[in-house]
Amino acid sequence: xxxxxxxxxxxxxxxxxxxxxxxxxxxxxxxxxxxxxxxxxxxxxxxxxxxxxxxxxxxxxxxxxxxxxxxxxxxxxxxxxxxxxxxxxxxxxxxxxxxxxxxxxxxxxxxxxxxxxxxxxxxxxxxxxxxxxxxxxxxxxxxxxxxxxxxxxxxxxxxxxxxxxxxxxxxxxxxxxxxxxxxxxxxxxxxxxxxxxxxxxxxxxxxxxxxxxxxxxxxxxxxxxxxxxxxxxxxxxxxxxxxxxxxxxxxxxxxxxxxxxxxxxxxxxxxxxxxxxxxxxxxx
Amino acid sequence: xxxxxxxxxxxxxxxxxxxxxxxxxxxxxxxxxxxxxxxxxxxxxxxxxxxxxxxxxxxxxxxxxxxxxxxxxxxxxxxxxxxxxxxxxxxxxxxxxxxxxxxxxxxxxxxxxxxxxxxxxxxxxxxxxxxxxxxxxxxxxxxxxxxxxxxxxxxxxxxxxxxxxxxxxxxxxxxxxxxxxxxxxxxxxxxxxxxxxxxxxxxxxxxxxxxxxxxxxxxxxxxxxxxxxxxxxxxxxxxxxxxxxxxxxxxxxxxxxxxxxxxxxxxxxxxxxxxxxxxxxxxx
DNA sequence: GCCAGTTTAGAACAAATTTTCCACCTATTT
DNA sequence: AAATAGGTGGAAAATTTGTTCTAAACTGGC
Numbered sequence: 001x002x003x004x005x006x007x008x009x010x011x012x013x014x015x016x017x018x019x020x021x022x023x024x025x026x027x028x029x030x031x032x033x034x035x036x037x038x039x040x041x042x043x044x045x046x047x048x049x050x051x052x053x054x055x056x057x058x059x060x061x062x063x064x065x066x067x068x069x070x071x072x073x074x075x076x077x078x079x080x081x082x083x084x085x086x087x088x089x090x091x092x093x094x095x096x097x098x099x100x101x102x103x104x105x106x107x108x109x110x111x112x113x114x115x116x117x118x119x120x121x122x123x124x125x126x127x128x129x130x131x132x133x134x135x136x137x138x139x140x141x142x143x144x145x146x147x148x149x150x151x152x153x154x155x156x157x158x159x160x161x162x163x164x165x166x167x168x169x170x171x172x173x174x175x176x177x178x179x180x181x182x183x184x185x186x187x188x189x190x191x192x193x194x195x196x197x198x199x200x201x202x203x204x205x206x207x208x209x210x211x212x213x214x215x216x217x218x219x220x221x222x223x224x225x226x227x228x229x230x231x232x233x234x235x236x237x238x239x240x241x242x243x244x245x246x247x248x249x250x251x252x253x254x255x256x257x258x259x260x261x262x263x264x265x266x267x268x269x270x271x272x273x274x275x276x277x278x279x280x281x282x283x284x
Numbered sequence: 285x286x287x288x289x290x291x292x293x294x295x296x297x298x299x300x301x302x303x304x305x306x307x308x309x310x311x312x313x314x315x316x317x318x319x320x321x322x323x324x325x326x327x328x329x330x331x332x333x334x335x336x337x338x339x340x341x342x343x344x345x346x347x348x349x350x351x352x353x354x355x356x357x358x359x360x361x362x363x364x365x366x367x368x369x370x371x372x373x374x375x376x377x378x379x380x381x382x383x384x385x386x387x388x389x390x391x392x393x394x395x396x397x398x399x400x401x402x403x404x405x406x407x408x409x410x411x412x413x414x415x416x417x418x419x420x421x422x423x424x425x426x427x428x429x430x431x432x433x434x435x436x437x438x439x440x441x442x443x444x445x446x447x448x449x450x451x452x453x454x455x456x457x458x459x460x461x462x463x464x465x466x467x468x469x470x471x472x473x474x475x476x477x478x479x480x481x482x483x484x485x486x487x488x489x490x491x492x493x494x495x496x497x498x499x500x501x502x503x504x505x506x507x508x509x510x511x512x513x514x515x516x517x518x519x520x521x522x523x524x525x526x527x528x529x530x531x532x533x534x535x536x537x538x539x540x541x542x543x544x545x546x547x548x549x550x551x552x553x554x555x556x557x558x559x560x561x562x563x564x565x566x567x568x
Numbered sequence: 569g570c571c572a573g574t575t576t577a578g579a580a581c582a583a584a585t586t587t588t589c590c591a592c593c594t595a596t597t598t
Numbered sequence: 599a600a601a602t603a604g605g606t607g608g609a610a611a612a613t614t615t616g617t618t619c620t621a622a623a624c625t626g627g628c
Binding site: 014017021031032035039040043080083084112115116118126127130133135138141142158162164165168169257263268269271274275 | 323324327364393395411414419425448449453520522523528541552553
């Protein structure tokens with residue numbers, strides 16, 4: 001046994017993950033329970049844990065030994081220490097004093113706080129999405145998609161993930177979809193072939209990229225249908241659009257997010273798939 | 285004994301406080317230790333607790349009995365339950381299941397309903413994200429990013445938008461970032477040049493794409509640092525990872541979303557930018 | 569300074585939990 | 599098809615842990 005036995009919980013977790021494949025079926029069972037329910041391991045007795053993952057107590061011991069411990073108890077100590085370390089157990093008097101309102105000055109040097117802020121902002125953004133997008137617009141968008149021979153996706157920089165997601169998932173519901181990705185500088189050639197039976201979905205946010213703008217103009221000149229996902233109805237890309245979704249994505253201190261746009265994209269694909277897709281419960 | 289024996293921790297706390305004065309010296313000693321170190325009571329053995337407050341084990345038992353319990357173990361159960369209740373978060377799967385129950389009654393032929401469902405599911409997913417990602421993992425991820433000469437992003441199919449977003453936005457905070465995009469089938473050549481001073485961030489969800497798996501294996505073989513964003517710690521890509529984020533993205537009727545992963549990506553970039561980026565002069 | 573009532577320390581005991589062991593099963597190999 | 603190796607379930611053994619008990623110490627009143 002070359003590997004030193006893990007002596008803290010993160011180490012054990014990664015050790016379990018990396019050796020998971022080579023474990024026996026019962027040990028795999030224990031492994032995933034251990035990773036998912038650390039608190040149970042810390043607090044409950046072996047018999048209880050064993051019951052919860054439908055295994056004999058001896059199997060837990062075997063599991064612990066497989067990772068180099070002398071017994072299950074020694075492994076449990078790791079989980080207990082983790083709890084002791086994570087909750088600094090403030091004294092009772094302190095705990096009472098803790099009823100102070102949470103300060104709104106968040107310390108951004110702690111990544112965890114950044115994540116809390118973003119998830120919060122994104123939640124608000126998603127709630128807003130429901131009000132900002134009308135049922136009529138959505139219905140129309142599905143019609144447009146359905147009526148098109150093929151759908152071309154345009155979006156660069158920040159908007160690129162949305163366009164890429166649309167291209168990928170539309171293909172997966174068996175809609176002909178092509179990402180105008182600009183590889184080898186072919187965008188002009190690709191968009192020159194757009195016709196009235198094609199739909200272009202352009203995704204563009206401020207500052208509006210000239211590449212996307214060029215596609216929009218070509219599409220419009222050629223009489224192709226044009227759907228736009230943007231952050232401002234009055235922006236340059238929205239002007240020629242047959243249908244325009246105005247999405248105000250979450251923004252925290254100048255960092256704009258994409259969750260609302262992605263959610264809309266998902267909605268478009270799934271709604272299309274449900275109405276016109278090949279079969280209604282297959283997508284990856 | 286008129287007073288009913290407290291059956292939750294807050295009740296016990298106030299009971300201890302109010303009867304503190306009438307307790308014997310040794311029991312006072314125990315009382316204050318119990319109030320100040322709830323975690324110890326929950327996790328440690330009676331002998332250890334006794335040692336910590338310089339008392340005999342039997343005294344702890346007498347203390348428990350003084351408050352109406354049948355023994356010290358019964359009192360410990362209160363403290364253990366408190367821990368289980370405060371840090372559960374196994375409820376995600378249950379919430380999702382509840383949500384799906386509601387969701388099945390919805391008429392999916394109306395796109396507007398689809399959007400409502402997705403935004404709702406994504407909100408639940410974002411709430412879960414906060415519980416599922418630990419501060420230590422985030423801190424470590426920023427370290428890894430900071431320590432790398434360059435960051436390479438791997439992710440195809442559904443995971444591609446996340447990888448693309450990371451590549452784009454990392455470049456914008458002036459971190460050398462390259463998307464292993466497989467254009468012209470160069471992925472093998474590109475990843476062969478990875479070295480120990482490089483960081484690979486691989487994004488991969490079930491069913492794990494072999495392209496990403498190949499990058500992961502090459503990176504691992506070459507000694508490059510490896511950070512993984514995936515949906516299962518026990519999946520194939522997580523095995524070799526130096527750091528693994530396990531993200532359970534929202535899923536509605538088999539359509540999986542990306543919002544939580546995107547939110548994490550955003551967090552990584554912004555946290556990095558705040559700590560090490562080009563303009564660190566933001567207030568707060 | 570001595571006595572009744574309480575409280576306490578420590579050991580003895582009892583219960584519980586963990587660990588070991590062995591027979592049986594399953595899959596793989598020859 | 600038989601043999602072997604590894605994995606598994608279950609029960610017995612060993613250990614740890616919780617509880618009880620008793621003698622001793624302490625307290626306050628006389």
